[in-house]
Amino acid sequence: MSVSVSHLPSSLVLLGAGKMGGAMLEGWLAQGMPPAGVTILDPRPSEDMERLCRDRGIALNPAAPRPPEVLVLAVKPQLLDDAAKDLNRLVGPQTLIVSILAGKTIGDLRKRLPAAHAVVRAMPNLPASIGRGATGAAASDDVSEAQRLVADNLLKSVGVVEWLPSEDLIDAVTALSGSGPAYVFHLVECLAEAGIAAGLPADLAQRLARATVTGAGELLFQSELSPETLRQNVTSPGGTTAAGLQVLMADPGGLKALMKSTVAAAKTRAEELAG
Template sequence: MDHSGEIVLVGCGNMGFALLEGWVDRAGIPAAGIHVVEPGEPLRQRAVARGATVYDDAAGLPAALRPHAVIIAVKPQIVGSMLGAYHRFTDAAVFVSIAAGVPISTFETTLGEAAIVRAMPNMPASIGKGVIAAFANAHTDDGQLAYVTDLLGAVGSVHWLTEERLVDAATAISGSGPAYLFHFIECLADAGVAVGLSAETALALAKQTVGGAAALASTSAFSPAELRQQVTSPNGTTAAALEVLMTEPGLADLVKRAAEAAHRRALELAIPT
């Protein structure tokens, strides 16, 4: 990847900082070229600790700055009101929004015929293991598409989508998905305590089980269903557990309803408050 381009990162909260960490710590993108706009003093300080240049407001950005990319990582509800301050970058930069639900049309209302990408990363980007779904508007040229693919690809695998509405679907699966898995780890650890393990041992076993199973599922030639069958001895312990998890409506229904709720919320976030 060409590391010479400068980046403006707007919002350095949970996900903005995860991207910053991934770019600087894992992908070797020079922190000095990353300009972070973030009102929160402690959050600016942790960005400074990674080597980024920080500002409490867009007005502080240097007049001569011509970034290759402006990353919008603020809450969906405030996107519309803060975009105007970045209009001056539209002639040189591609705008990459990670805001859940906010449609490209909201950006075009303020930015006009700018290059805009709607991307949905997830938290494991902070350790270079993210997955990012993305959709670009028609004003994004091939060079900008390649640049954004490299930039997002530096922190995870990038999947370009053919329709913007699919970004909301991806949000419900991979954007929010890490939280589902973190909750599953909590549940598995609690279950471990219930059958007699110490809290510390139960959490260690639960974390490594989910991490190991995810790594195996990612790298194995077998499908998740085949791997599940390999763990399940006839009339054994796993079969006893899966009878609980897979008897309808079961876990499948619960996960489907959870993802549908996330998807509905993404659609609601498209409507300006």
């Protein structure tokens, strides 16, 4: 995902350099963000993170960091209260806060960080760790166009970004793309089990199911055709795929209804976790 270096911030503090924070950091560096402008705050960084900071000249846990242009929050949501105590001094009048904390609303963040002005709340997903994430993002009213562009570039460095007209939609985004990779992993499990039930040895069924889902995903990624057209293109009338899809697409009782209740349950849980 190519981003414009001129729209990356000149100073950035990353709070929490774990899986997601670390993936974003790698994306920013790969896009040409000057390492000298980055500061990492993480009380227990991994050895890899320590080495990266040493090799690239990134400040790691300096004694008194100054308020940056962008403060990225990437700790576990339950650690926000703990971390917030020391954070207010990092929020200047021009600081844009970008939070990827699941379930924490812009209002929740303002409560913990009274100095906060501009806030972007984003929900990435696991494939961000390989630069192929899908992120939904919402901005508070006081985020300027320039700040939105900066946030867009930061988030784009780990995949696609969809800007939401309202923060209310984040719970639905969480339920679809945030939790979605796990649904797809489960699809692979189910496909493999079905293959075993159809007579294949277990390891062969698992290898085929995995390769089928990753191959179909890559095809979808590379193709400009809709998923519907791609499906129709491999479905000959009266053929084997048509016979399988007749079951999968049954109405009622097919995948559509199951997926609807899956996403609805995840959305309800996302709503419950806010606060």
